Amino acid sequence: MKVAKFGGSSVASAEQLRKVANIIMDDSDRRVIVVSAPGKRSKEDTKVTDLLIALGEAYKSGNDYELQLKLVLERFKSITDELGISDQVTTEIRQDVESVFSSNYSDALKLDAIKAIGEDSLAKVLSDYLISLGLEATYLNPKDAGIFVSDEPGSAQILEESYEHLYKLRERKEIVVIPGFFGYTKDGKLVTFSRGGSDITGSIVAAGVDADLYENFTDVDSVYCVNPNIVENPKEITSLTYKEMRELSYAGFSVFHDEALIPAFKASIPVCIKNTNNPHGLGTIIVAKKETSENPVVGIASDSGFLSLYVSKYLMNRELGFGRKLLNILEDEGISFEHTPSGIDDLSVIIRESQLTPTKEEIVIRRIKEELDPDTVNIERGLALIMIVGEGMNSTIGIAEKATRAFTHANVNLEMINQGSSEVSLMFGIKAEGVNAAVKALYQEFFE
Incomplete structure (x- = not known):
């Protein structure tokens, strides 16, 4: 049937x-x-x-x-x-x-x-x-x-x-x-x-x-x-x-x-x-499952219209509940997030630009400053995400190296890399104007 x-x-x-x-x-x-x-x-x-x-x-x-x-x-x-x-x-x-x-x-x-x-x-x-x-x-x-x-x-x-x-x-x-x-x-x-x-x-x-x-x-x-x-x-x-x-x-x-x-x-x-x-x-x-192929990468996808909410605070890693409080502020304002790459003293939240209107942006920034007392908080708009996808990538050596080489050839600077949260994808954040050049270079690297 x-x-x-x-x-x-x-x-x-x-x-x-x-x-x-x-x-x-x-x-x-x-x-x-x-x-x-x-x-x-x-x-x-x-x-x-x-x-x-x-x-x-x-x-x-x-x-x-x-x-x-x-x-x-x-x-x-x-x-x-x-x-x-x-x-x-x-x-x-x-x-x-x-x-x-x-x-x-x-x-x-x-x-x-x-x-x-x-x-x-x-x-x-x-x-x-x-x-x-x-x-x-x-x-x-x-x-x-x-x-x-x-x-x-x-x-x-x-x-x-x-x-x-x-x-x-x-x-x-x-x-x-x-x-x-x-x-x-x-x-x-x-x-x-x-x-x-x-x-x-x-x-x-x-x-x-x-x-x-x-x-x-x-x-x-x-x-x-x-x-x-x-x-x-x-x-x-x-x-x-x-x-x-x-x-x-x-x-x-x-x-x-x-x-x-x-x-x-x-x-x-x-x-x-x-x-x-x-x-x-x-x-x-x-x-559900397929045989592994010679090329572990099956596709390259891209999408624009993202922003990064960046928050930095010295010894953030020792402050219990910091990430939860930040995400609670977004939840209170009806904003869903896409990714949260982080460091010891830094946390970025990737959000679709349509989610954060100028009015909401003002409220969110004010609440973060009042409730979390960060050293730095800023928003960077005009970002795009590029994802390299393939089930075999996590067991293949050199995928990230090939990808970053492609970005270098395209003369596109990397704003963010997120690897490890997914078994089947490797994500890069760049300025939106570099999307086409980066995708072409990645295609050349992995498929030609």
Whole structure:
């Protein structure tokens, strides 16, 4: 039994949906399908989810949202017309929007319900299209599928009892089409996962039905060992471990939402990334364990938009609870951290810049000075993180030496090195403007 998830680019148009239908018909084991909302048809296009967010924000601001709604309806009308199926879904979209805005839910829950319309409507369209082709298929709402989540708008977490409900899908004989991205609380409120959460739904469903394989269809033939926007024609990765993919996803690889693999990982279900436009290509398989290769490094990932909160105090190492107090200040202000490299008298906290607004920065600095009495406290913005990833690195001599040599060749100064906290990655912090040069040099060092 296979669970197949199709991303936004795979369902962006009627032409793409025809490809999806052919892929489903090509393998009778593909019995559970999870879909995203329609993505971009071209670089200049707008994703349906972005249109829906703009719609929700217009309503929240008290502005007219008819233009955004019209654009959403036109997208779905063009798809249904080209596929030759009923455009009933456009009527349902308008009804859903009016129903959400007239409800007594909070603004956060209303926005979640509006954002979810894209996935929900596309699942209905695909189900209708499969039926028109003579297949036994049905749309299944996440509530009916048994996807129950925590009451955290925009960042819901799956409840364990969902897996027991999802397992019952194995009994169904027809093809089941489920919208991704959202679930329901125990008291019936629609709540979404974080952005990109359709990947999370696919992984949850695969784990729930105990699938033999979870296929994630996107618009690339495989995962590349480095961002192809930085390095031209990089090498493809044919196999990865869950740990490697998790590290790469976190550090800027856009193929997967970085939380998406966790349910599949826990259930030991192999994941295959495939291209909707080239479904018979090899793709990239992600497994729990794999044979070691000659090159212990499988990929290089990078991401910008970080800052470093630096705190220094003489004899910090002897001051009981210093680190805890510092992190408590961040927690009180609703700020999550990424890494905490430290020395004897120094502690740095790496934070995404979006987490620390100017207002929060002022509060945090003041509290650190008042509560911790440091010798120095400052913030350095404009940082980027680069991660070298591979299961075999911790047992291979010379990886760090090769990496630092590459940074030297790229004439990029290292602000931070973090090794040892992860068995599968080596992390470097640099100024954001040096990212492309550093990544190219690292690729040259490890892959050419």
